Amino acid sequence: AMLDPDRGLSLTIARVVQRLQGSSLHSQLERQARVSLHKPEIKLESLKEDIKDFLKTSGWEKKLQNAVYSELNVFPSPCHPAAPPEHIKEPLAYMRKAQGSWEKRILKSLNSMCTELSIPLAQKRPVTEQKELLNKWNEMGTDEPDLSLFRPVYAPKDFLEVLMNLRNPNYENGEQPSFRNHLGLIQVPLKVKDIPELKEDFSELGLSIGQLGIDDSAQVPPEFFENEHVRVGQKVLAEQDSAAAQQYVRQGCPTALRADLWALILNISNQPEDILYYEQLKSNVIQHDLLVDSLIYKDVKLTASNDDYYFVFEDYLYQVLLCFSRDTSVLEHFTYSSATPPKSYIQGKLGMEEYAVFYPPNVNYNSFILSVAPLCFLYHEPSKLYQIFREMYVRFFFRLHSISSHPSGIVSLCLLFETLLQTHLPQLFYHLREIGAQPLRISFKWMVRAFSGYLATDQLLLLWDRILGYNSLEILAVLAAAVFAFRAVNLMEVTSLAAAEAVLADLSTLKVMPLLQIFLFATVT
Amino acid sequence: FRIMAGKVKWVTDIEKSVLINNFEKRGWIQVAENEDWNFYWMSVQTIRNVFSVEAGYRLSDDQVVNHFPNHYELTRKDLMVKNIKRYRKELEKEGSPLAEKDENGKYIYLDFVPVTFMLPADYNLFVEEFRKNPSSTWIMKPCGKAQGKGIFLINKLSQIKKWSRDSKTSSFVSQSSKEAYVISLYINNPLLIGGKKFDLRLYVLVSTYRPLRCYMYKLGFCRFCTVKYTPSTSELDNMFVHLTNVAIQKHGDDYNHIHGGKWTVSNLRLYLESTRGKEVTNKLFDEIHWIIVQSLKAVAPVMNNDKHCFECYGYDIIIDDKLKPWLIEVNASPSLTSSTANDRILKYNLINDTLNIAVPNGEIPDCKWNKSPPKEVLGNYEVLYDEEMAQSDGPDHDLRSRSGQSTGVKGSRARDSGKPVLTTWK
Numbered sequence: 041a042m043l044d045p046d047r048g049l050s051l052t053i054a055r056v057v058q059r060l061q062g063s064s065l066h067s068q069l070e071r072q073a074r075v076s077l078h079k080p081e082i083k084l085e086s087l088k089e090d091i092k093d094f095l096k097t098s099g100w101e102k103k104l105q106n107a108v109y110s111e112l113n114v115f116p117s118p119c120h121p122a123a124p125p126e127h128i129k130e131p132l133a134y135m136r137k138a139q140g141s142w143e144k145r146i147l148k149s150l151n152s153m154c155t156e157l158s159i160p161l162a163q164k165r166p167v168t169e170q171k172e173l174l175n176k177w178n179e180m181g182t183d184e185p186d187l188s189l190f191r192p193v194y195a196p197k198d199f200l201e202v203l204m205n206l207r208n209p210n211y212e213n214g215e216q217p218s219f220r221n222h223l224g225l226i227q228v229p230l231k232v233k234d235i236p237e238l239k240e241d242f243s244e245l246g247l248s249i250g251q252l253g254i255d256d257s258a259q260v261p262p263e264f265f266e267n268e269h270v271r272v273g274q275k276v277l278a279e280q281d282s283a284a285a286q287q288y289v290r291q292g293c294p295t296a297l298r299a300d301l302w303a304l305i306l307n308i309s310n311q312p313e314d315i316l317y318y319e320q321l322k323s324n325v326i327q328h329d330l331l332v333d334s335l336i337y338k339d340v341k342l343t344a345s346n347d348d349y350y351f352v353f354e355d356y357l358y359q360v361l362l363c364f365s366r367d368t369s370v371l372e373h374f375t376y377s378s379a380t381p382p383k384s385y386i387q388g389k390l391g392m393e394e395y396a397v398f399y400p401p402n403v404n405y406n407s408f409i410l411s412v413a414p415l416c417f418l419y420h421e422p423s424k425l426y427q428i429f430r431e432m433y434v435r436f437f438f439r440l441h442s443i444s445s446h447p448s449g450i451v452s453l454c455l456l457f458e459t460l461l462q463t464h465l466p467q468l469f470y471h472l473r474e475i476g477a478q479p480l481r482i483s484f485k486w487m488v489r490a491f492s493g494y495l496a497t498d499q500l501l502l503l504w505d506r507i508l509g510y511n512s513l514e515i516l517a518v519l520a521a522a523v524f525a526f527r528a529v530n531l532m533e534v535t536s537l538a539a540a541e542a543v544l545a546d547l548s549t550l551k552v553m554p555l556l557q558i559f560l561f562a563t564v565t
Numbered sequence: 566f567r568i569m570a571g572k573v574k575w576v577t578d579i580e581k582s583v584l585i586n587n588f589e590k591r592g593w594i595q596v597a598e599n600e601d602w603n604f605y606w607m608s609v610q611t612i613r614n615v616f617s618v619e620a621g622y623r624l625s626d627d628q629v630v631n632h633f634p635n636h637y638e639l640t641r642k643d644l645m646v647k648n649i650k651r652y653r654k655e656l657e658k659e660g661s662p663l664a665e666k667d668e669n670g671k672y673i674y675l676d677f678v679p680v681t682f683m684l685p686a687d688y689n690l691f692v693e694e695f696r697k698n699p700s701s702t703w704i705m706k707p708c709g710k711a712q713g714k715g716i717f718l719i720n721k722l723s724q725i726k727k728w729s730r731d732s733k734t735s736s737f738v739s740q741s742s743k744e745a746y747v748i749s750l751y752i753n754n755p756l757l758i759g760g761k762k763f764d765l766r767l768y769v770l771v772s773t774y775r776p777l778r779c780y781m782y783k784l785g786f787c788r789f790c791t792v793k794y795t796p797s798t799s800e801l802d803n804m805f806v807h808l809t810n811v812a813i814q815k816h817g818d819d820y821n822h823i824h825g826g827k828w829t830v831s832n833l834r835l836y837l838e839s840t841r842g843k844e845v846t847n848k849l850f851d852e853i854h855w856i857i858v859q860s861l862k863a864v865a866p867v868m869n870n871d872k873h874c875f876e877c878y879g880y881d882i883i884i885d886d887k888l889k890p891w892l893i894e895v896n897a898s899p900s901l902t903s904s905t906a907n908d909r910i911l912k913y914n915l916i917n918d919t920l921n922i923a924v925p926n927g928e929i930p931d932c933k934w935n936k937s938p939p940k941e942v943l944g945n946y947e948v949l950y951d952e953e954m955a956q957s958d959g960p961d962h963d964l965r966s967r968s969g970q971s972t973g974v975k976g977s978r979a980r981d982s983g984k985p986v987l988t989t990w991k
Contacts, residue, residue, distance in 0.1 A: 178760055295838040296846075348907070349832055352759035352789060416759070418839045498835050 056111045064313055065107050072100055099280065106282035110307035113286075113511055114376075114435050130378035132445045134208050139378045139443040142202055149193050154331055165329045173326050180337075181345070181354040193335065196485045200225070203443065203451055223473060224458030225480045230445055232456040235464065238518060239560055242510065244290040245553075247561045252292025253502040253553030266294075273297045282307060290509035292502050292553070299418040305508050306431040310424045318423035321363035328366070336361045336409075343409050349497045353416035360412050360426050370434060378444035410492035411437050414500050436513055440488050448513040453487050454480055456517040461524055464563065468528050477537040482544055483520040490516055494547045503552050519552060522559035526550070573929055577606040581901040583912040587920055591927040603929050606631045609640075609898050616869075624873040626932045629924060632897060633774070633876050634869040639860065640878070640897035642747045643708045646681040652863035677856040677892050681749040683708075684725070691748055695722060702751040706894075709745075718751060752891055756884040758836060763789040765830070765882040765890075768899065769857055769949065770919055772875045772936045774868040776952035779861055780922065781854065783945045784911055787828040827908070837888075845888055853882060853890045858950045860892055872932045875923040877915070918944030 060066055073091050076082050082090040095101045130136045154160060165173070204225045233241065245251065250265035260266070269291060276284045277300050285304045293301050303309070325333075340357050344350040350357075364370065412429050419425040439449045446452065461479055462469045472479050486494055490513070491503060506515050523544065524531065530543045573593040577584055584606055588595070596602050607615065607630055615622045616634035624630070638644050653675050656664035665673050682691040684705075695703070705725065707715040719725055725748070755762045768782035837846040857880055879899025883891045901916070903909035921942045924930050940948075 294843070295835060296843040299839055349828070351826070352761060352828065355760055417836050420840055497832065501839075 052112070056108055059111055060104075060107055063107070064311065065103060069095070069100060069104065072098070102280050106280070106304070106307050109282045109286075128376055129374070130444045130446075132208075134206070134210075135443055135445050135451075136378060138202070138206055142199075142443060146193055150331065153193075159331055159334075163329050165327055169329075170326045177322070177326075177359065179355055180358040181340075196488050197481075199441075199450075199488070200481070200484045203454060206443070206451065222455075222458065223462060223469070224455070225478050226451065226455045226458060228451065228455070230452050230455055232447075232452055232459050233514070235460070235560065235563075238514070241512075242290075242506075242515070242518075242556075242560060244509075245506070245557055245560060247557060250291060251553050251557070252294065252505075253499070253551065254557065256292075270294045270297070273301065277301065277304065280304060286509055286511070288509075289505045293505045295498075295501075298501060298505070302418065302508060303424070303428060306428060306435070308424065308427045308431055310421070310427065314427055315423045317369075318363065318426050321366055321426075322359070324366040325362045330365060332365050333362055336365070340409055343493065344413050347413070347493060350410075350413035350416070350493075353413060356416050356422065356425060357409055357412055359422055360429055361408060363426055364408075364430065364433075367430065370430065377438050378442050378446075378449075408433075408437075410489045414492055414497060414504070417497055417501070435511075436507060437490065439513060440490065450488060453513060453517040454484065456514060457483055457487065457520045460518065460521040464521070465525055465528060468524065468531060471532055472540060475535055475537065475540070477534070477540040479524060481537065482541055483524070486520055486523075486547075487516045491519065491547075495550060495552065496548050499550065499552045515556070518559065519556055522555040523547065523550065525559055525563065526555055571929055573603045573924065573927065574601060575604040575606070576600075576602045578608050578611055579606060579898075579901065583901050583903065583909065583916050586913065587916045591920070593927070603627050604629050604924060609636070612636070616871075624871075624932075627929050628873055629930045629932065630874055631876060631923075633771075633874045634871055635867070636876055636897045638867050639864045639895050641708055642681075642706055642894055643683045643745060645860070645864070645895060646678055646683075646747065648867060649675075649678055649860060649863045652859075674855075675859060677852075677859070677890065679750045679752060679891055679893075681747050684746045684748055686745075692722065702753050703748050704751040705746050705748050707746055719748075752883050752885055754886045756886050756888065758787075758789075758833075761789045763787040763828070764893065765833075765853070765880075765884065766899070767830075767853070767857070767880045767882065768915055769861075769878045769880055770875065770922060770946060771861060771878065772922065773872075774861070774865040774870040776956075777858075777861055777865055778936060778951050778953070779858070779949045780943065780946040781857070781949040782915060782918070783830075783947055784914070785830040786911070787830065787833050789826045789828065827905075841888070849884065849888045849890060854949060856882075856890060856892050860895065861950070875919075877919050914945060918946050922946065 072095065076091055076094045079094065082094065092101075095104075130139065204227070206226070206228045208228050239246075243249075250269060252266070252269065255265040256262070273288060273294055274297065276288050277297060282304055285301050289301055289305065308314075337358065340354060340361070344357050345354050411432065412425075415425055415429055415432070419428055436448070439446055440453075442449070443451060458469075458480055469479065490507070491500055495503065503515065503519065507513060527543055531540060534540045534543060573591065574596040575588045575593045576596055576598050577588075578598075588604075593604070598605070605611075605615075605628070609632065612630065612632040612634065615624075615630065638648055653664055653672060656675070663674050667673050680694060682688075682694070684691065695701070700720070702718055702720045705717050705719060765785060765787055767785035770780040770782070772778050772780075834846060834850070837849065876897065877899065879896035881893040881896070883893055885891065901912055903912055920927070921944060922938050925934070925938055925942070937953075
């Protein structure tokens, strides 16, 4: 049933108010209001107005605005008030079911690993071990525990298989497969955008608009665009306006301003209570040993330690990820995620909620790892790094690891990619399909990792600027298609999947913004 | 210059594929040392022999070698420091503003080498300095060795007893240059990234010292220690913490053969710009270029500017946590061994670009040429300093721009102006 817009608005307002009421911002505002009572400009007759003015001029109103904006960005609009909570997680029943089965599979795999290795999912660490870990906190990378028996719970291609097998039971497509049908791997009828719609959505990437990643190259005098863009960025930061920042970064962040701009958009200010929270997570890590810790450890060793850019930050990755898997505030995002976290209890404390540990449904950590690593180029303070990562995860990256119908969910991204390719490069698409090299088989790993580990870091950051700017992951699918378009000539000549993989093996020299711009705005459709 | 027919004949006594592949791809012909050769890529031992008084070697105009006869004025740790100290004193005597000192008596623009003494010659001077800061750490380096060999750290005078002339138990240490050491104040506050210490390796090509013409290779790299850095005294003996030489790190447990513990300089730049800001990053890189040029200017007067010679140096620089760069040493024979695939590619390209500048067009050289290659052949090199061009700008250019503002040059991306662009203090 369609929701009347006024009703929808008041529901949204009610929800935002409810969420902010419990927050530290609320208590800070209260405190500020109380403090202001001592000020001479606050008069009893016009108390309410005067306090409001005070909050405005002291910048507190702006902070509130940013918090509201953040809430609106993250949480979806409510659907009909009578809709059950599952519908906020995922409106389509068959998707929910598929996600549920996938989770069961993962949990089963985890449990059997525990049984095989005789290790509990979670246990309290003996005191000596705790001391040791505390000493080693900043250099966990030098440990070499025996991890040979741990295997990754699943590989990206396993997840892809699950997505390929998704079917909408209510959708009957009796036609024979023909060139009019979708010939890709994803066979669910989700709505995805076409190029005209994408051009509108991503209008700031247009040819006549200045971009960092294109118009700041060495051949372009900085007076043309770069200097002014930097100036505007500094102004946005001075105003501390989240919404303005989000609009601004669509044209890319100057490197020196990026860390602050992203923090502003994600509404992360690293207050003392945030630092305290992080320290608490750290002590949870010290006190309890989780099976997934070993999986994290192994995955970091396999991925980041071997990466040309990220190996330096290996130790930060352990810190962030070990804390993350114990962070119950992440549980909140499950209300709008199709996933449900499997829960386990510290050994011997079954059923006691304070000893519950949850497992993020994606225990395939190498995707996680690669989404933390680029952030190390921006934030070197552990608690800030942690918060930025957590916020990026609950806003964006979780959608890459769970089955849902959301436009930024991995299923939609895959379908968007395939549709773009089939529509605009049909010859290439058919050729690759004919030789057994379905394009999605190659591009899936790029998208599921948001291109981290494939692009040069500076290019990756320019791409993620746009993810934040447009509050959507769709750009990943567009870039994937643009990469295929760029290498089309070579791809037309290959005759096997392996050869196609080889053509697309090295993306480290690609410049993402020109690719995106050409694909969206300069390709004859 | 005359173009001579025939292929370049080359010799080398360094059997490295990155060299040989480059010679072969130019269609050059390998010959033996005693035959007529045009190009000899020598080890430092060989250059000593070639230019020694006894050898009476005379190079002809069509012969090029890859070292200056007395390169050790720059590349031996003790002589480098001696030359820089001499250079500073000379500038001071002239009243040059470059030699200006601050209120603590430290050179403002020329303090880029950590306090260094020769042992045993300056032992007493060292002790005086040591006692001013008894908790400091010092690094002992043998003058004649490379690759981190024989280096150790000390924080107590007793640890270098044998260099003390007063010590009764010391055996008389031979004054021969082979056993001389330098002792330098150890930089115990290096800039750390990911908690790890690193140093910078930059390649600098000098084609002539007078006038000074030098090029900086854009693709330098950072070498990381595999173990977390700690200034703690208990780890002074752990060379994996303190020495970044790949030759040492390669044997650590955590050494990785894919990336080899290295970062490109552009990664470093991205990281610093993102975490520290653009101005301080530009300033850092400006300073790095500055100290390299100053070190070359310091030795230029004593260098034998033989027209048959060019040299590609490996500069080792450490950045401290205040973003000040320090010159640690200059290598005459930077390693051509490749520790990873990326490394191999880098060194191959380095030699390629070096040869394009030193042996123009890959043809038989004529050492009377003006050593001014067109900018198209520079490859990944950029002009670092060209004395001839700088002089045509006016006599005070050095100082004028040194205290001037950064023009916002984008690091090592050269603009298409044909002028030297790396330094903003032109």
